[in-house]
Amino acid sequence: MKKRSHKDHKGLCVLCTFVSLCDFLYLIIMKLNPAEILDTLCEGGSVAAQLEHFEPRQAQLDLMELIIKCFNEDAIGAAEAGTGVGKSFAYLLPALHFAALNKERVVISTATITLQQQLFGKDIPLVVQASGLKIKSVLVKGRGNYLCFRRLEEALSEPELPLSGDPLGGERDELDRIAQWANTSKSGGREEIPFTPAENMWSRVCSDADLCMGKRCPQQTRCFVLALRKEAAAARVIVVNHHLLFADLAARREGAGYEAAVVLPPYSRVIIDEAHTIEDAATSFFSKEFSKLSIMRHVGRLYRRRRAQRNGLLVRFCSLISDGEGSLDTLVAALDGIRLAAGELDSPALDLCGTEGVFRFSPNSKDGGEDAARSAALFPLLNSLRKKLLAFTGLVRDLLELVPEEDGENAAGRIAAVWELKSILRRFETIAGICSAFSEYRERRHEVMWIERRGGSDDALPGEKGQWAVFTQSPVELAESLKESLFSPNKTVVCVSATLALSGSFNYWAIRSGAALAQEKSLLTGCFPSPFPYSRAALLAVPDDAPLPDEPEYQDFVNHAVGRLAAVSDGSALILFTSYQSLRSAWNVAQPELQNLGIRCLKQGDDDRSRLLQTFLADTRSVLFATDSFWEGVDAPGDTLRLVILCRLPFRTPNDPVFEARREAVEKNGGNPFMDLSLPEAVMKFKQGFGRLIRRSSDRGVVAVLDSRLIKKRYGAFFLQSLPETRTSFSDFPGILRDTEDFLWSPR
Numbered sequence: 001m002k003k004r005s006h007k008d009h010k011g012l013c014v015l016c017t018f019v020s021l022c023d024f025l026y027l028i029i030m031k032l033n034p035a036e037i038l039d040t041l042c043e044g045g046s047v048a049a050q051l052e053h054f055e056p057r058q059a060q061l062d063l064m065e066l067i068i069k070c071f072n073e074d075a076i077g078a079a080e081a082g083t084g085v086g087k088s089f090a091y092l093l094p095a096l097h098f099a100a101l102n103k104e105r106v107v108i109s110t111a112t113i114t115l116q117q118q119l120f121g122k123d124i125p126l127v128v129q130a131s132g133l134k135i136k137s138v139l140v141k142g143r144g145n146y147l148c149f150r151r152l153e154e155a156l157s158e159p160e161l162p163l164s165g166d167p168l169g170g171e172r173d174e175l176d177r178i179a180q181w182a183n184t185s186k187s188g189g190r191e192e193i194p195f196t197p198a199e200n201m202w203s204r205v206c207s208d209a210d211l212c213m214g215k216r217c218p219q220q221t222r223c224f225v226l227a228l229r230k231e232a233a234a235a236r237v238i239v240v241n242h243h244l245l246f247a248d249l250a251a252r253r254e255g256a257g258y259e260a261a262v263v264l265p266p267y268s269r270v271i272i273d274e275a276h277t278i279e280d281a282a283t284s285f286f287s288k289e290f291s292k293l294s295i296m297r298h299v300g301r302l303y304r305r306r307r308a309q310r311n312g313l314l315v316r317f318c319s320l321i322s323d324g325e326g327s328l329d330t331l332v333a334a335l336d337g338i339r340l341a342a343g344e345l346d347s348p349a350l351d352l353c354g355t356e357g358v359f360r361f362s363p364n365s366k367d368g369g370e371d372a373a374r375s376a377a378l379f380p381l382l383n384s385l386r387k388k389l390l391a392f393t394g395l396v397r398d399l400l401e402l403v404p405e406e407d408g409e410n411a412a413g414r415i416a417a418v419w420e421l422k423s424i425l426r427r428f429e430t431i432a433g434i435c436s437a438f439s440e441y442r443e444r445r446h447e448v449m450w451i452e453r454r455g456g457s458d459d460a461l462p463g464e465k466g467q468w469a470v471f472t473q474s475p476v477e478l479a480e481s482l483k484e485s486l487f488s489p490n491k492t493v494v495c496v497s498a499t500l501a502l503s504g505s506f507n508y509w510a511i512r513s514g515a516a517l518a519q520e521k522s523l524l525t526g527c528f529p530s531p532f533p534y535s536r537a538a539l540l541a542v543p544d545d546a547p548l549p550d551e552p553e554y555q556d557f558v559n560h561a562v563g564r565l566a567a568v569s570d571g572s573a574l575i576l577f578t579s580y581q582s583l584r585s586a587w588n589v590a591q592p593e594l595q596n597l598g599i600r601c602l603k604q605g606d607d608d609r610s611r612l613l614q615t616f617l618a619d620t621r622s623v624l625f626a627t628d629s630f631w632e633g634v635d636a637p638g639d640t641l642r643l644v645i646l647c648r649l650p651f652r653t654p655n656d657p658v659f660e661a662r663r664e665a666v667e668k669n670g671g672n673p674f675m676d677l678s679l680p681e682a683v684m685k686f687k688q689g690f691g692r693l694i695r696r697s698s699d700r701g702v703v704a705v706l707d708s709r710l711i712k713k714r715y716g717a718f719f720l721q722s723l724p725e726t727r728t729s730f731s732d733f734p735g736i737l738r739d740t741e742d743f744l745w746s747p748r
């Protein structure tokens, strides 16, 4: 008799109907009600009532409306929101409401830890409480921020760690203190440690994706990272940084798919704040690098000899196999070969970096040219290192076959040692791959191979002690991979920043980020101006008699101008340079003058970034001389900052290898490298620098730009148009000094 399937019914099958109805309901998105959410941020609204110094802002409501639309229409959003718009509430409200309504997960990614902490510690709890939403949120940092119990145990079991009083330092004591803290810590997060562990000590005990044994780890029941993963799986809102987001997206694109938990649990709605940085963040994530230092660190993990004692992973590994002693000698000899080859490579590579500190293997350099000849000398050394690395990994992989099954006595320790060893083998194989990529640089046009000198002081000169060369392989274009991994697979991607548009157009950002390639989706954009009264609170001063930056007198002009301007403002000044050489030159002239006036001078490189900023914020008469990274992310409201000096328009220097390769790619595709890349990039950075001045509606101050190209060159108009309307002083230097003084000190 024929079996009757549930599908054989003539009418509708209850089961099928139920299943397809469930599928259907699953696919239906409950749309956000814009009026309801906007109301919460209007006068008397539930969220507005919780905010200190609340002022209704139309720009904030307009921004929120755009973001609601992105959620309701599964669209990509790009929004430029000026300082003070209140962008975090404008995206948190739609995101949290959407997550609660649809039981979906939303990932919020930012560039800086400061913003992550503000969102997770302050803004999200406020929105949750005020809106009565039942939403769990979690802040997930990169693995390297959390302690790994297994690695800690292993480090503690190393017999040769020096005790306090030992000339090599009290590593054992520091480790004991970390262990004590770990036993009572709730999160295992590095920032919770009541002292600052040495970098090399923390790197030995922090979690590392390559070294994590996951479900096979003997410490899994108390593991901080696994506990956090569980928490994230139960959360509807996850706050991360761009690096972690890219780690997750890359793993998904490489085959893990979008339905499973990878680095993060699955999601399909993303908000990216500080979105102007995504191309740089993705470049750094997708670049691969090695140095003599990183190789030596691995070599040290594998084998160390201290007095008569032999230690390290190889010693433990060889104790697991028969005739281990003989094998150990062979492996140590192979390791010595790696050490030697890495050492031989470093010195000529540093020479190649010359005074600029960087060298690009350019596929355009002629075979007979000087650059090509200089770089060619490196290939035999790279090849030798590659061979030595692969010879070593080959030897170990053969011996791994001889390790007995993973059970029996001391199995956990054995598994851990083999696990760590395999991860170093993978790392060595990656480095061997980078060596090959360098040798094939002429064929690999989608990548840039370059060497950079690191170490020494910030203004390091060639040959200074403590320097090393870093070999990096970076992708030239990221638009396609960002489209494939971020913009296309996710239903909603909202990108927000204070600088995304150029004269109201998002073209540049959309092309560079890959958003423009996701043509199956609508791209909703909008500019939301700052509510701050720039037209009366800010003066833009440009000396029209300043020499042009390529003229020999320019640096001398800057050296004297910065001190005189900072004297007029009585300190409270941030002086931004585009190179450390220029900073040093101006510092040498201006610092003694300002010091005589009792004004404290601070210089990038003298302390770490956050301590330097704290000192600057605490002393309202101080002056901070800084470069690159200080053009953004400095938040100094009130009297701490009344003068920002931008010494030069921030065009990237021609010795930036990745940027140069990108310029060449634009040209090859028929574009104009200056108009399509250099200029928009510089304008974005200029806007960031300008944005340091006014942080509150009561702030008042001057931005002095010592680069007269701003008013003399045609392209200067692009920079000027990108700024909010301010008062201006375009005259000779004595004129702008007078105007600065009047603006800052005359009674209003």
Ligand code: SF4
Pocket: 147, 148, 149, 150, 151, 207, 208, 211, 212, 213, 214, 215, 217, 218, 219, 220, 223, 224, 225, 226
């Ligand atoms: S599961 Fe991974 S991170 Fe956690 S303790 Fe084990 S090895 Fe460390």
